[in-house]
Amino acid sequence: MKSLKLTFSVFAILMIFISSCNNQTLKIFQSNSARAQYQNTLKNSGIATTKIGLEWQSSADDAILTASELEVPVAIQGSFLSKSVEARAWSIQLDQGASVNIIVNWQASDSSKLIVDLLTGSDLKEIESYTAKNDPLKFEADKTGQYLLRIQPELLGEGNFQVRITGTATYAVFPVEGKNSAAIQSVWGDVRDGGERSHEGVDIFASRGTTVLAPVEGVVTAVRDRGLGGKQVWVRDTKRGWNLYFAHLDSQLVSNLQRVSPGDTLGLVGNTGNARSTAPHLHFGIYQSGAINPFPAIETEFDAAPELEVQQLATIMRVNTANSNIRSQPTTKSEVISKLEVNTPVFILAATLDWFQVKTVEGVNGFLYRNLLSAVDSIALEEKETYAFTQANSTSDSLSVDLAHFSSIGYSGNGRKLIIDKDGNLLYLTSAD
Incomplete structure (x- = not known):
């Protein structure tokens, strides 16, 4: 036990040393990345190349390699202990134009901070890196793919965390006044002309003459009356470089090159063009080097993440049922990645409302239904x-x-x-x- 006590003493000394580092280091370092700033602090204090410094970095890398996938909305919680050097990471799938609110709550038992990183791409490019706060981070996906959220306390940091991720509207205004995404009756990819083409937008049904609104700040680039779209308005979303298409209008109430703000009137719902035989509706599309699915940008209806009662999780639990399934996600519809026998011990990494995220002694990382685990x-x-x-x-x-x-x-x-x-x-x- 002397070796363990010595290790913990060294840890404590290192923490004191970090706290007493010259604050000028951070003033000179200009990066907005909380991780980069902390790594710079470790480097300048000489800790980065020590065993504990290298372990802190390797645990961040390992968390990425073993990240489990979560589906939005989600709430998950857990703890970090001061004697451990760990990180947690999860991935979420987002479509281009979709937005989420990410809240990471950190209740530290000391003065430590929790570093939150948002990464994407095969090269795990850092999008955001900040210290946890109660304010939500609104994030919009600029491309469809996996996005990885990683959390890690400073060295010797101890406390409880709770992560909540919920969908939120990307555009400030829905394109049809008085409606929301529940009014969409024909979606992206629906078959058209007997299968000769697919629907490159969404159809929002409303009474003839309902006001069509600009969902975002932009510039009117075309006001036309021709072809399949009949009376149409094109607006350039200057922030994203998207071209927004409003078709089948009964009336157009803007002019070319007019600047518009969210909520400004563009026209009125109708059924012109090839929609003469259908009920009045707005065909809304988005183009960016070709058509992209517009639904994520205008979605307004989102389920809330479940409320979790703050609790101190056990470090280790045991499986209480033979052939218990470890799954890739906290749902019975997800892939079974391993089966565990009764009394098998597992490490508890985090917990959702109904599932524990666990790691086996052999390193398998996944989710077990709560009722399958008991105290050791x-x-x-x-x-x-x-x-x-x-x-x-x-x-x-x-x-x-x-x-x-x-x-x-x-x-x-x-x-x-x-x-x-x-x-x-x-x-x-x-x-x-």
């Missing part, structure tokens, strides 16, 4: 000096311990006994012990 059975051990390993499969990196300070809580997949002390330090014994 803790068995006191007799006094005995022996060596215990810090990793399940390690044949080195062992510590000298007195078993009287530990309790047995189960076995790993390779047959090693798991032992834990009152501070939550988990070690592994060979079968001989």
Whole structure:
């Protein structure tokens, strides 16, 4: 146990050292990235290249490699302990033009901060990096794909976190007055002309003469009366470089090159062009080097993320049912990535309303339904000096311990006994012990 106590003492000294670093370092460093600023602090203090500094960075990288996928809306919570050096990461799928509100609440038991990173692309480009606050971050996806959210406390940081991600409207105004996305009756990709083409927009049904509104600030680039769209207005979304298409109008009430703001009148709903045989509606489309699905940009109806009661999660639990499924996402519709036998111990990483995010001793990361897990059975051990390993499969990196300070809580997949002390330090014994 002396080795463990020495390690923790070194950690405490490092934290004091970090806190006393010259603040001029941050003033010189100009990056807005909270992660880059903290990494710069570690570098200038000499900690970045130490064992704990390297472990802090590697845990951030490992979190990305084992990130689980979540579906919006979602609420998930968990804890970080000061004696651990960890990070958490999750990915969400977003369509181009979709927006989400991300709230990360950090209740620290010390003065530590929680670094929040939003990354995307195969190169994991950093989009945002900031310290957690209660204010929501509104994020709009500029392309369809996976977006990764990572959280990590500063070294020795301890506290509880809760992440909430909900959909939110991208455009300030819906294109048809008095309506919302529930009025859309024909969506992107619907078959047209017997399968010869597909619908490159959405149809918003409303009474003839209903006001058609500019959903965003822009410039009118065309006012036409021809072809399939009949009476139509084109508006350039100057912020995104999109061309917005409003078709089948009964009347056009703007002129070419006119500047418009959200809520300004563009025209009135009708059924001109090839819509003469259908009920009045607005065909709304978005073009950017070709048509893109406009629905994510004008969606207005979103489910709320569930409310989670703040709770202190157990560090380790055990499976209470044979052949329990670990799934890729917190839903029974997601892929089964592993099956666990009864009494298998798992580490608790986080929790949603009905699921625990877990990691097995072998490193499998996924979700187990809450009812499949119970508290571990803790068995006191007799006094005995022996060596215990810090990793399940390690044949080195062992510590000298007195078993009287530990309790047995189960076995790993390779047959090693798991032992834990009152501070939550988990070690592994060979079968001989």
